Amino acid sequence: MPSSGRTARTVRHVRLPAVETFGIATVSTPIGELVVVSSEEGLARVAFAAVEEVRGEQYRAWGGGSAAEQIGEYFAGERREFDLALDWRHARGFYGSVQRALCDVGFGETVSYAELAARVGRPKAVRAAGTACALNPLPIVVPCHRVLRSDGSLGGYRGGTQAKEFLLELEAGENETGTRRRVLQ
Known part of the structure; x- marks a missing residue:
């Protein structure tokens, strides 16, 4: 383990x-x-x-x-965004659009799967947006961990929900009361 x-x-x-x-x-x-x-x-x-x-x-x-x-x-907390050439050849159609849109969700921000679907012009394709996140070939660099359920709960993550929680805490930091901050747009 x-x-x-x-x-x-x-x-x-x-x-x-x-x-x-x-x-x-x-x-x-x-x-x-x-x-x-x-x-x-x-x-x-x-x-x-x-x-x-x-x-x-x-x-x-x-x-x-x-x-x-x-x-x-x-x-290490020294980088907020990645400056890398990405191989998008296998990111096609709706899934590719969602995966590219993930790059616009900034460090420390979160969006819901519904918001992500709306950002690519398909507001009713919430489950498909979730599937696109699950199939993201570049987790962390293309930040699918920044996508939450509409109720603010974590949802799934290829690396496990503990990894997703860790990444969100890394980006959000902790406020003075020791609780994690989340921002749903």
Whole structure:
């Protein structure tokens, strides 16, 4: 069991297309190991090592470059936004629109799944917006953890709800009473 206290989950296998060589690196974070994958286009995948296994013959060892560095800075409280080329080739249609819209949800802010659906012009597609968040290939960098249910509760998260809670607390900080601040727009 990971030291973060998450419960065991089924490991999901992610296979990336074999049309190019990907760089792969592991980054240690307070919420567990992250697998960072780069393509010729940019950052292609951020996976939670405890719940996802990224595999394929097309990987080469990679130090993680600026992606690993920026993720480290984020967890150290030194970075509020990422300045990375992102590989959006697999983010198409409605899901791609939602995933791109996530980039507009700023550090320390939260939105509801309903608000996110409305932002991409499909206010009735709340569940589909949730699915787009669940399928986000770049969690943390593309901040799906900043999306909450309309009642303010956490909802799901690929890395586990404890990881989502940690990320929200990291960004929101604590107020003088020691309780987390949340802002629903």
